[in-house]
Amino acid sequence: MFVPEQAAILCGGRGTRLRPITDRLPKPMVPVNGVPFLEYLLVQLRGNGIREVILMTGYLGQQIQEYFGDGNSLQLRLRYSHGPVEWDTGRRLYEIKPWLSDCFMLLYADNFAQVSLKKLARLHEEQGKLLTFTVQPKSSGNIRLAGDGAVEVYDKTRSAENLGFVELGYMIASKKIFEYYGEIDVSFSDIIAKLVSAKLVAAMIVGDAYHSVSDPDRLKLTEEYLKPKKILMIDRDGVINRKAPRGEYIASWNEFSFLRENVRGMKKLSEAGYSFIVISNQAGIARRMVTKDAVDAIHQRMRQTLEGEGIPVLDVYVCPHHWKENCLCRKPQPGLFFQASREWLFRLDKAYFVGDDPRDCQAAYRAGCGCVYIGSKDELKDLSPEEQPQWVVNNLEDAVPYLVKP
Ligand SMILES: [Mg+2]
Ligand SMILES: [Zn+2]
Numbered sequence: 001m002f003v004p005e006q007a008a009i010l011c012g013g014r015g016t017r018l019r020p021i022t023d024r025l026p027k028p029m030v031p032v033n034g035v036p037f038l039e040y041l042l043v044q045l046r047g048n049g050i051r052e053v054i055l056m057t058g059y060l061g062q063q064i065q066e067y068f069g070d071g072n073s074l075q076l077r078l079r080y081s082h083g084p085v086e087w088d089t090g091r092r093l094y095e096i097k098p099w100l101s102d103c104f105m106l107l108y109a110d111n112f113a114q115v116s117l118k119k120l121a122r123l124h125e126e127q128g129k130l131l132t133f134t135v136q137p138k139s140s141g142n143i144r145l146a147g148d149g150a151v152e153v154y155d156k157t158r159s160a161e162n163l164g165f166v167e168l169g170y171m172i173a174s175k176k177i178f179e180y181y182g183e184i185d186v187s188f189s190d191i192i193a194k195l196v197s198a199k200l201v202a203a204m205i206v207g208d209a210y211h212s213v214s215d216p217d218r219l220k221l222t223e224e225y226l227k228p229k230k231i232l233m234i235d236r237d238g239v240i241n242r243k244a245p246r247g248e249y250i251a252s253w254n255e256f257s258f259l260r261e262n263v264r265g266m267k268k269l270s271e272a273g274y275s276f277i278v279i280s281n282q283a284g285i286a287r288r289m290v291t292k293d294a295v296d297a298i299h300q301r302m303r304q305t306l307e308g309e310g311i312p313v314l315d316v317y318v319c320p321h322h323w324k325e326n327c328l329c330r331k332p333q334p335g336l337f338f339q340a341s342r343e344w345l346f347r348l349d350k351a352y353f354v355g356d357d358p359r360d361c362q363a364a365y366r367a368g369c370g371c372v373y374i375g376s377k378d379e380l381k382d383l384s385p386e387e388q389p390q391w392v393v394n395n396l397e398d399a400v401p402y403l404v405k406p
Contacts, residue, residue, distance in 0.1 A: 001125055003049055007105035009053060009107045011038065011064060018219065021216075026064060027059075028109040037222075039068075088187045093188055104173060105171065105173075111212045114349050124202065134168045134203070138164070142167070165205070168206060231275055231314065232353075233276075240258065240263065261396070262374070265395060265398075266306065268400045275312040278313060280316070285321075354372045361380065372399045377392050
């Protein structure tokens with residue numbers, strides 16, 4: 001599989017909705033937790049294997065170059081293409097054509113989303129289109145997907161029927177897209193529209209929320225989301241408490257017994273500043289073997305007890321569905337991870353999940369977070385290499401040194 005090592009970022013916009021902050025700063029330089037927003041993108045790209053980034057600047061572009069220079073401090077090679085403010089996005093890209101590799105990554109500078117470049121590159125290769133971009137479900141979107149992952153409609157006016165997705169940036173493009181330019185002074189979205197009409201665009205759906213700096217309210221949320229946080233997601237049965245026998249469910253507090261070695265681990269992690277979010281499959285609810293109220297009551301007691309021991313539990317997320325329902329929240333599906341990240345504003349790509357079932361590892365991989373597996377390696381032989389957990393331990397206490405770094 002070919003994974004691009006070159007990225008190009010559109011950094012030229014005026015950032016009107018962020019005025020007055022952008023009266024003196026170009027939008028990519030808007031500070032987020034004390035560093036320019038663009039720096040988060042660059043660090044993310046570097047972490048995904050990108051080596052060279054071309055910054056297509058416009059409005060106050062020199063400031064970007066003055067700050068980032070040649071990129072050495074970020075272990076990236078940075079190049080700058082400064083153009084007039086009036087240039088549209090398509091024109092900016094056209095101008096750097098001689099610098100581009102046959103296949104490159106293309107981004108806007110105002111969205112941050114958790115995107116695995118490897119997953120995107122694999123889809124790009126499988127689909128064989130000229131452009132593969134990332135999308136997110138949204139009821140009033142501008143994109144319709146065909147069943148096979150191709151983009152069927154791309155409608156800037158948002159007037160077509162059934163447009164259930166929006167684009168997030170984070171694209172992989174082939175240099176052949178330049179054959180679809182007519183005039184060069186165009187918006188890049190016009191080029192996308194042409195490519196879609198020619199059935200040359202594929203999309204990868206990103207379930208995790210994206211964050212943007214396009215207006216002051218979003219900027220505030222994004223700042224909170226990008227703050228480093230010590231949140232550990234954790235499974236319940238078999239990790240916090242002893243599992244019920246196969247096919248049975250813990251139906252009352254009397255049947256709930258803590259696994260002390262793991263609770264000790266939680267305690268140590270709490271002392272190191274961690275809080276916990278529990279993510280649990282409880283198909284017993286759909287199977288009418290335990291009521292939703294009983295599960296809630298158990299979780300209330302569990303939280304009280306843990307919090308009494310100094311272990312903060314931020315939230316408990318439960319999938320109540322039967323496995324036959326094919327919901328998006330039952331592990332190995334990552335739906336509850338995305339919900340947790342959205343509600344508690346933390347980065348999944350910086351977080352871990354602790355589980356005791358191979359499906360927990362699969363869910364963590366699909367959510368884009370790391371995984372600590374409690375159990376033995378031979379239980380994981382059916383997982384793909386990518387789904388393998390970062391650490392396999394006998395109990396959570398043993399994982400503390402990995403999770404608490406000096
Ligand atoms: Mg479990
Ligand atoms: Zn569910």
